[in-house]
Amino acid sequence: MMKKIIWHQVFSNYQVLNFSPNGRKLRLRIKQPLSGKRLALELCNRYDSFDLNVESIKISSDPGNQQSSVITLDNRPQFIVPAGATLWTDDIDFTVTKGADILIEALFSNEINRVSSSANLLSDQVVHSNIRETNNFIFGITSVALETEVDAKVIAFFGDSLTNQGYFSDSVIDNLNKRGLVATSFNAGISGNRLTCAGSGISRWKDSFGVAGINRFQVDVVDQKPDLIVSLIGLNDLFHPGTGSPLSELPTKEELIKHYKVLINLANKADIPFVPLTLPPFNYSYNQGKPSWTEEKEAIRTAFNQWLMTQENTIDINDMVRDPSDKTRLASAFDSGDHLHFSQTGGEFLGKAVAEKILYLSLLSIDRLSTKNC
Structure with missing residues (x-):
């Protein structure tokens, strides 16, 4: 088994957007070609001065989200990403069949209800976000890594x-x-x-x-x-x-x-x-x-x-x-x-x-x- 990045997007400081995360569910669909059985996420709060509260992150390959797994850090489903930091979550057991989309549902918040660490894309052929006010908007989650035997x-x-x-x-x-x-x-x-x-x-x-x-x-x-x-x-x-x-x-x-x-x-x-x-x-x-x-x-x-x-x-x-x-x-x-x-x-x-x-x-x-x- 080897760990491979199946998706990664570099963030920048988009404080100008004044995006409010509290109460907004982020849903990402990531298209990828691999199969595997364990997975982890990288979370990013690099350009913010306040801790990012992770209220919940669920991951699934089922569009109805009926069979989802909970993402944790130190086995805790709720945790923080410190101001100015990036971190990897726990590796969790999660079976991905070859070529299956990865579906993520996340709820984040912070003290001031504003986040700067984010990305704005035009294409949604690899990653699609449900938040569309500024094109294909992504925050909180910057990478997905999968343990796989596919080289x-x-x-x-x-x-x-x-x-x-x-x-x-x-x-x-x-x-x-x-x-x-x-x-x-x-x-x-x-x-x-x-x-x-x-x-x-x-x-x-x-x-x-x-x-x-x-x-x-x-x-x-x-x-x-x-x-x-x-x-x-x-x-x-x-x-x-x-x-x-x-x-x-x-x-x-x-x-x-x-x-x-x-x-x-x-x-x-x-x-x-x-x-x-x-x-x-x-x-x-x-x-x-x-x-x-x-x-x-x-x-x-x-x-x-x-x-x-x-x-x-x-x-x-x-x-x-x-x-x-x-x-x-x-x-x-x-x-x-x-x-x-x-x-x-x-x-x-x-x-x-x-x-x-x-x-x-x-x-x-x-x-x-x-x-x-x-």
Whole structure:
């Protein structure tokens, strides 16, 4: 038996949402490909100053929740997640048949009826939340781990909102599983995140943009020991300066490369295959009511992508998603409408293409995968 992450979502500081947890049941449906007999959850209160009270967490694979198991900590069904902390619950006996959805029902509260530690996704193909005020909203529960005999591959997706939205990353996982490579999802994307510096500027969302990607990569990704890392980060380093943040924060090509090399070296040191994705175009996008694209930024993006293409395992998504008649902008099929983010259809198409490239690179061998059920 081995313990595998079957789902993980990195949280950020969404205090701006003023979400009230008290009396609100959180229901998650997690799509996953494995089988197993024991399970644990990771709970997150990392960005809050008050303890999170766990009133109840039940887990089931029955949509009617008729045969549920109670999640505990130190054999207690009610406990707290201390302010600023994350913790793993007890491992509980829970039989999961191959490919069965995991259904979680949780009730949390805290003293001020506000939580900041959370995530907001667009895709719900891997995880679906019943709380929809701000897209696919998740709080409290950040990971699910399963004891299994299936040699699944855990793939970490690192980046900003293009990763956080989930369209392309969920599609990669879906397409790999369809091709016989059993893989689970690990989303370490944070909307607004930059590689070179922390969230700053005039946006009311700046606290949720997180610390610099270079400073969170070790903890959020490498320390989780995934089998493969797919990285798409650096676009906000160009998008934000001069609009939502000071132009002085715009990195040079050399600075962007220097910071990106740190990611590559950390992954190599941990012996984790690292797959960089080139930065897509963003002309005609706006930030804080101002055009975010300039010729200077385009020159940096182009030069950075040229360097990235000299690195091992790089996948050129820029070439896949750009407008054939204007290389500075997204093709309409991939454009959500804001000329920066992927549409659902475009993200899903891109995910299929990235999955094919990962298989072509032979970084994760299908031959080594076991199909034995627990």
